[in-house]
Amino acid sequence: QVTLTESGPALVKPTQTLTLTCTLSGFSLSSYGMRVSWIRQPPGKALEWLARIDWDDDKYYSTSLKTRLNISKDTSKNQVVLTMTNMDPVDTATYFCTRDLLRYSIIDYWGQGKVVTVSS
Amino acid sequence: DIQMTQSPSSLSASVGDRVTITCRASQSISRFLSWYQQKPGKAPNLLIYATSHLQSGVPSRFTGSESGADFTLTISSLQPEDSATYYCQQSYSTPYTFGQGTKLEI
Numbered sequence: 001q002v003t004l005t006e007s008g009p010a011l012v013k014p015t016q017t018l019t020l021t022c023t024l025s026g027f028s029l030s031s032y033g034m035r036v037s038w039i040r041q042p043p044g045k046a047l048e049w050l051a052r053i054d055w056d057d058d059k060y061y062s063t064s065l066k067t068r069l070n071i072s073k074d075t076s077k078n079q080v081v082l083t084m085t086n087m088d089p090v091d092t093a094t095y096f097c098t099r100d101l102l103r104y105s106i107i108d109y110w111g112q113g114k115v116v117t118v119s120s
Numbered sequence: 121d122i123q124m125t126q127s128p129s130s131l132s133a134s135v136g137d138r139v140t141i142t143c144r145a146s147q148s149i150s151r152f153l154s155w156y157q158q159k160p161g162k163a164p165n166l167l168i169y170a171t172s173h174l175q176s177g178v179p180s181r182f183t184g185s186e187s188g189a190d191f192t193l194t195i196s197s198l199q200p201e202d203s204a205t206y207y208c209q210q211s212y213s214t215p216y217t218f219g220q221g222t223k224l225e226i
């Protein structure tokens with residue numbers, strides 16, 4: 001059974017760095033073709049893709065956010081970590097961790113989401 | 121970045137109706153187009169991938185197709201539980217991009 005579980009702070013202050021952890025179960029990011037993407041959704045708005053890390057440690061980022069994002073993996077813990085620097089109130093959103101498969105390039109499993117509020 | 125233009129932004133229909141939602145990509149995305157259903161407070165759920173492949177467990181009243189640059193999600197014989205917001209997404213190249221969503225009211 002595939003599950004992804006996001007964890008991290010619910011509240012961060014402006015200018016702080018957000019660190020979110022995604023714990024994977026039911027699959028390994030070290031297996032060929034496995035990838036993990038982070039996606040966010042501000043309240044009442046559309047989905048926005050942020051970053052992806054692949055089984056071979058290739059990394060990809062949102063064009064508009066790439067200077068603020070870093071994605072990494074710890075395969076021994078089966079975890080993926082996303083950091084976003086210089087947080088602003090407009091970054092208030094639900095952050096989703098997802099499984100992304102090389103085959104057909106599909107996102108087939110989502111975590112439940114982590115609500116993050118940026119406020120002083 | 122590839123832009124995904126989704127229409128309509130909202131629609132209202134009745135149980136048993138057939139509805140169509142369309143996405144247009146700003147450049148070729150081959151067939152790397154997925155459709156998701158999202159209900160309030162929940163994560164999106166994959167319905168269709170690679171333009172027309174039905175995800176396991178998704179009812180067959182959901183179908184996906186392509187015509188030129190337009191990708192279409194069709195829901196035949198609407199059910200009350202189909203009330204949700206629907207998103208298209210291209211995965212042809214990173215950064216992945218989503219449509220703006222279609223809110224469907226039954």
